[in-house]
Amino acid sequence: MRITIERSNLLKSLNHVHRVVERRNTIPILSNVLLRGEGQSLEMKATDLDLEITESTPAQVEQSGGTTVPAHLLYDIVRKLPDGAEVLLATTTDGSAMTVASGRSKFSLQCLPVSDFPDLNAGTFSHSFKVKGSDLKMLIDRTQFAISTEETRYYLNGIFMHTVEAGGDLKLRAVATDGHRLARADVVAPSGSEGMPGIIIPRKTVGELQKLVDGVEGDVSVEISDAKIRVTTGPIVMTSKLIDGTFPDYQRVIPSGNDKEMRVDCATFQAAVDRVSTISSERGRAVKLAISDGQLTLTVNNPDSGSATDEVPVGYDNDPLEIGFNAKYLLDITQQLSGGEAIFMLADAGSPTVVRDVAGDDALYVLMPMRV
Template sequence: MRITLERSNLLKSLNHVHRVVERRNTIPILSNVLLRASGNDLALKATDLDLEITEELPAMVETAGATTVPAHLLYEIVRKLPDGSEVLLAVNPDGSTMSVQSGRSKFSLQCLPEADFPDLTAGSFTHSFKIKASDLKMLIDRTQFAISTEETRYYLNGIFFHTIETGGQLKLRAVATDGHRLARADIEAPSGSEGMPGIIIPRKTVGELQKLMDDAEAVVTVEVSDAKIRFTLGGIVMTSKLIDGTFPDYQRVIPTGNDKEMRVDCQSFTRAVDRVSTISSERGRAVKLALSDGQLLLTVNNPDSGSATEEVAVGYESDPMEIGFNAKYLLDITAQLSGEDAIFLLADAGSPTLVRDTAGDDALYVLMPMRV
């Protein structure tokens, strides 16, 4: 294999694929990226056996061929080459090393044979649909923060995507929860998604997908089966295993009878929570909300370092009440709201609270209270 290509193109593609490769691997081939040159293209592929990304980019191919080299090492070399330079990749005749040349720089990397590189066989997909990258990104952005990191409840370690009929319309819905908070976002169901199975997309896949969708105008082709999902975005194809588990019945935890409404300016509230939580201990980041007519008093008490209070004007006309929340969870939710005001629907100090966005009803959040 002997090819020449633009450093900027190679770096961009390596940036997409090398992130999938785990830093520590017991299987040496999984530390490598597969390079396959043919026609006028170079195809790169990386996998961790659960997630696979391939990308094609234009190249001047003198000699076709394929090999695998350490992914992070190649990425670092190309990243440090000068802007605007051209890179020559050439595999030596016995296939044991590949040279990377640019200007006066020359590197030699150890190769492993292409035949050893695993393939994440996708099988057949039962459903296929196209979705705007901006819509998919919105569903992920609004829910990703609530994904659980607790390995024992592995079925919560991702975002649950499914279609649901609501208000006479079919919606594509994303839901994530860690047991303390729940995030839900909807868009109109794209054509072809009707009847697709409910799927749980793993946290790592969600994170990689988010980074790939920097071009919001693009259209993503999504293919789904019971066990796998594939996203095609331009020249990038990402295939991932799905979490094999049953997502809990999240509808049961969404309260319906919360009759106390608090409306507050989102920015003022966020800044106030951020300020008072400075004094809270990392472990129990509890902030107390004391509500009375038109007024909210935020209080944080930390026996080790002191206390903090701040008053915020709110729209509230129900009975006075006090309720405590984890400050970080509050800030995570308000960071997702795009409207000027946040609407909190409360019941009592021990019941979950509902948070809505004034910018639209396509997203909804549930937050469990803390004892304060």
């Protein structure tokens, strides 16, 4: 294999694929990126056996062929080469090493054979559709923060995506929960998604998908089966296994009888929560909300360091109520709201609270209270 490629093209593609590769691997081949030069392009592929990303980029292929080299090492080398440089990638005749040369810089990297590189066999996909990159990004951005990190409840370690009838329309819905909070977001279901199986996209895949669709103007192609998802945008193809489990019936935890409405300016509320939580301990990040007619008082008490209070004007004309929440969870939710106002639907101090955006009903959040 002998290829000449612009540094910027090589770096951009490596930046996408090398992130999949774990820093520590017991299987040496999984530390490598597969490089294959054919026609007028260089194809790169990286995998961790659950997630695979491939990308093609233009290159001058003098001699076609393929090899695998350490992904993070190659990325670091290319990153440190000067802007605008041309990079030569050439393997030795026996295929045991690859030269990376640019200007006066020259590196020799050890290779492993292409035949050892695993292929994430995608099989056949039962459903395929095109969705706007901005819609897919919105679904992920609004729900990702609520994904559970608790390995024992593995079925919560991702975003549940499915189609649902809502308000007379078919919606593509994303849901995530960790048992303390729940995030739900909807977009109009794209053509072809009807009847798709409900899938749980793993946390790592969600993170890569978020970066993949960032700034994508047009449509993204999505293919789904019971066990895998494939997303294609331009020259990048991402294939991932799905979480094999049953997502709980999340509708049951969304309260419908909360009748106490509090409206608050999002930025003012966020700043106040952030200020008072400065004094809270890492373990108990509880902030008490005392709501009365037109006013919200936030209080934090920390036996080790002191106390803090702050007041915020609110729209509220119901019975006074005191309720406690985790300050971090409050901030996570308010950061997702795009409108100027947040709407809190409350019941009592021990019941879950629903938070909505004044900008629309395409996203909804449920927050469990804390004892304070």
